[in-house]
Amino acid sequence: MPVEIRCPKCGKLSPWEGNRSRPFCSERCKMVDLGVWVTEGYRVPGGPEEDTAADENPRDGEEES
Numbered sequence: 406m407p408v409e410i411r412c413p414k415c416g417k418l419s420p421w422e423g424n425r426s427r428p429f430c431s432e433r434c435k436m437v438d439l440g441v442w443v444t445e446g447y448r449v450p451g452g453p454e455e456d457t458a459a460d461e462n463p464r465d466g467e468e469e470s
């Protein structure tokens with residue numbers, strides 16, 4: 406009886422054996438999950454990067470004039 410795992414992305418059951426994308430059901434779900442990570446989905450709370458970028462952003466003056 407083959408071992409099946411539930412994809413953490415879409416919840417679909419897929420075989421563990423021979424699955425290159427595990428624990429995801431497919432390469433697509435794996436990439437989607439990674440894509441979320443690099444964009445906004447899993448953004449680390451309290452990161453100092455946003456504050457630093459805002460201080461050095463000169464666009465405020467341009468909008469006023």
Ligand SMILES: [Zn+2]
Pocket residue numbers: 412413414415416417429430431434
């Ligand atoms: Zn999936």
